[in-house]
Amino acid sequence: xxxxxxxDAPPHDADEIGGARRRxxxxxxxxxxxxxxxxxxxxxxxxxxxxxxxxxxxxxTEVDLSGIQAGQGxxxxxxSQPLFVRRLMPREIAEAEAVPISTLRDPETLEQRxxxxxxxxxxxxxxxxxxxxxxxxxxxxxxxGEFGGYFxxxxxxxxxxxxxxxxxxxxxxxxxxxxxxxxxxxxKVG
Amino acid sequence: xxxxxxNHYKPSHPFMVYLDEKLPLPRFVYNAIGAGYPVPRNxxxxxxxxxxxxxxxxxxxxxxxxLAMHYAANSGIAFDSVEHIMRDVNYGWLLRYAHxxxxxxxxxxxxIHIFRGFFYGSYKPPREMIWLLGVxxxxxxxxxxxxxxxxxxxxMSYWGAQVITGLFSAIPIxxxxxxxxxxxxxxxxxxxxxxxxxxxxxxxxxxxxxxILHIWSLHIPGSSNPxxxxxxxxxxxxxFHPYYTAKDGFGLGCFLVVYCLMMFxxxxxxxxxxxxxxxxxxxxxxxxxxxxxxxxxxxxxxxxTQDFFMIPxxxxxVLAMFSSILVWFFLPWLDRSPVRSGHYRPLHRKFFWVxxxxxxxxxxxxxxxxxxxxxxxxxxxxxxxxxxxxxxLPIVSSIEKPEPLPFSITxxxxxxxxxxxxxxxxxxx
Numbered sequence: 001x002x003x004x005x006x007x008d009a010p011p012h013d014a015d016e017i018g019g020a021r022r023r024x025x026x027x028x029x030x031x032x033x034x035x036x037x038x039x040x041x042x043x044x045x046x047x048x049x050x051x052x053x054x055x056x057x058x059x060x061t062e063v064d065l066s067g068i069q070a071g072q073g074x075x076x077x078x079x080s081q082p083l084f085v086r087r088l089m090p091r092e093i094a095e096a097e098a099v100p101i102s103t104l105r106d107p108e109t110l111e112q113r114x115x116x117x118x119x120x121x122x123x124x125x126x127x128x129x130x131x132x133x134x135x136x137x138x139x140x141x142x143x144x145g146e147f148g149g150y151f152x153x154x155x156x157x158x159x160x161x162x163x164x165x166x167x168x169x170x171x172x173x174x175x176x177x178x179x180x181x182x183x184x185x186x187x188k189v190g
Numbered sequence: 191x192x193x194x195x196x197n198h199y200k201p202s203h204p205f206m207v208y209l210d211e212k213l214p215l216p217r218f219v220y221n222a223i224g225a226g227y228p229v230p231r232n233x234x235x236x237x238x239x240x241x242x243x244x245x246x247x248x249x250x251x252x253x254x255x256x257l258a259m260h261y262a263a264n265s266g267i268a269f270d271s272v273e274h275i276m277r278d279v280n281y282g283w284l285l286r287y288a289h290x291x292x293x294x295x296x297x298x299x300x301x302i303h304i305f306r307g308f309f310y311g312s313y314k315p316p317r318e319m320i321w322l323l324g325v326x327x328x329x330x331x332x333x334x335x336x337x338x339x340x341x342x343x344x345x346m347s348y349w350g351a352q353v354i355t356g357l358f359s360a361i362p363i364x365x366x367x368x369x370x371x372x373x374x375x376x377x378x379x380x381x382x383x384x385x386x387x388x389x390x391x392x393x394x395x396x397x398x399x400x401x402i403l404h405i406w407s408l409h410i411p412g413s414s415n416p417x418x419x420x421x422x423x424x425x426x427x428x429x430f431h432p433y434y435t436a437k438d439g440f441g442l443g444c445f446l447v448v449y450c451l452m453m454f455x456x457x458x459x460x461x462x463x464x465x466x467x468x469x470x471x472x473x474x475x476x477x478x479x480x481x482x483x484x485x486x487x488x489x490x491x492x493x494x495t496q497d498f499f500m501i502p503x504x505x506x507x508v509l510a511m512f513s514s515i516l517v518w519f520f521l522p523w524l525d526r527s528p529v530r531s532g533h534y535r536p537l538h539r540k541f542f543w544v545x546x547x548x549x550x551x552x553x554x555x556x557x558x559x560x561x562x563x564x565x566x567x568x569x570x571x572x573x574x575x576x577x578x579x580x581x582x583l584p585i586v587s588s589i590e591k592p593e594p595l596p597f598s599i600t601x602x603x604x605x606x607x608x609x610x611x612x613x614x615x616x617x618x619x
Contacts, residue, residue, distance in 0.1 A: 046371075049371050049372070049374055049385070050370065050371050050374065051370060051373075051374055051375050051376070051381070052374065052381060055374070055375045055376075055379060055381065075472060077471075077472065079375075079376040079377070080375065080376060080377045080379055080471055081376060081377045081471065082471070082472050126472075127377075129504075130356070130504055131352070131353040131354075131356035131357065131504075132352040132353060132355075132356040132359075132377070133349065133352065133353065133474040133478065134472065134473060134474040135474075152474075153474065153476050153477065153559075153560075154349075154353065154474065154478050154560065155492050155560045156495070156560045156561065156565070168495060169492070169494060169495050169503040169504055169507060170504065171360075171502040171503065171504045171505070
């Protein structure tokens with residue numbers, strides 16, 4: 001009985017600061033510290049899912065352009081994905097330049113998508129911006145769709161001769177990766 | 191909880207008495223799926239599919255764990271390790287075919303289980319929590335099945351992984367980063383295969399846990415039944431064991447006959463031949479299709495070819511595909527009819543079959559190439575799918591005049607219920 005009386009007694013004045021007891025403070029502090037700790041533990045658990053250093057290190061590709069004639073194209077590999085390197089014919093360049101920019105879903109000119117003075121070299125990822133299939137059309141015997149560029153067989157997206165999306169579900173033009181001309185006949189991608 | 195007339199567990203053997211004191215697991219089983227669980231006496235074979243789904247999960251776990259002892263989750267040798275299972279491992283062909291066809295069987299029985307719920311209004315209160323858990327289980331099943339299909343690292347595996355993870359890149363702003371994070375690379379790579387393997391091993395056990403919750407919540411109101419009339423008295427029920435253990439056992443036997451016919455005589459009928467070609471990141475198969483059980487949802491994904499309300503077509507397709515399942519979560523509140531069973535709901539019953547036809551049509555389109563007329567049909571069928579749940583169901587449930595319900599389950603079975611006479615209720619004879 002005597003012990004109960006002690007426990008039930010109101011806390012000593014020295015324990016109270018603005019109505020909060022010392023125990024409340026310890027509670028909040030402990031839960032906060034545990035919460036911050038839990039968040040800190042989440043960081044490595046989430047971050048480990050991102051591309052690892054070896055995947056990131058393997059991220060530049062050099063392509064020799066010397067053997068590619070106008071109208072031809074090759075598929076190179078960049079970051080484990082196909083890279084379309086296509087040398088446009090004058091007719092294809094003219095077709096791409098004739099399209100009014102305002103009619104495009106993802107408005108870009110051929111000049112913006114190629115290097116200046118190298119308009120004939122159309123270098124894009126061979127990855128449909130819809131759900132990532134490899135479009136057909138890098139080889140002229142494949143289906144190039146209505147616009148003479150690329151045609152994705154998965155869901156029917158069609159790209160023009162500047163690899164711009166013209167029809168179908170894809171939201172964006174085929175991605176132009178970062179690249180530089182090292183010489184007139186060699187590029188470095190990435 | 192159970193009905194007051196439920197049988198009580200009475201261990202007779204001294205060891206069982208001892209065990210009951212220390213760890214009442216036999217009592218738990220007795221009350222869950224034994225003679226201690228009173229079940230409506232009028233359940234038809236549509237009520238067999240929950241047990242079958244549980245059986246399929248166990249089948250997948252057992253065959254999956256043994257396959258895991260021979261499979262190598264490395265993009266360089268995964269394909270070869272599957273061929274090794276098929277050719278070199280003792281009974282490896284049997285185990286792999288059992289697992290691959292087991293996935294199809296699992297989805298087949300779960301689809302029947304879900305559509306049973308649609309027809310009989312099983313999702314209605316007081317059973318809405320069972321339904322919500324069930325939809326969550328279905329989503330987990332879809333994730334598990336998708337990741338399992340990636341593991342053989344064939345062409346369909348690889349490009350399926352590319353397309354399905356590509357769905358997440360449709361999300362504005364964070365999409366591309368999320369896509370790379372999910373894959374652990376810029377395209378499906380070794381890291382992708384490894385994480386899918388780890389999750390494919392983990393998720394079935396999460397599903398198992400969810401199923402325990404699903405059954406737990408089922409045992410609070412007790413099983414529904416084909417009349418949709420709640421249990422009123424002891425004469426409405428029979429003990430689960432031996433009545434439904436026997437009936438489910440017979441159903442399981444019939445199921446196994448069909449399953450074994452598929453597994454032994456047409457083991458690749460539901461698969462795609464392209465998945466026997468090793469994954470090639472440089473070449474997309476001309477016609478990417480998921481497994482048959484995803485076709486209806488895949489058709490909805492592909493139905494959006496034009497931007498819509500300022501939302502890009504790609505994002506719209508992804509939203510629609512996820513919504514097509516998420517809408518099931520709202521079903522208990524979209525269907526406002528006080529009557530549960532389709533047997534007494536003349537309009538609901540008709541629209542149920544329209545929905546079945548619509549989903550089959552979507553499935554047919556989803557398995558076909560992305561060209562006309564399939565695209566147009568997918569679009570119309572996808573619109574109807576959402577119209578059914580969001581417009582038809584609420585309207586039908588408020589304008590429909592239900593047919594008279596039997597007084598009780600007993601009356602529906604025997605044609606009369608003495609208690610109905612006592613209660614002064616008109617016998618529907």
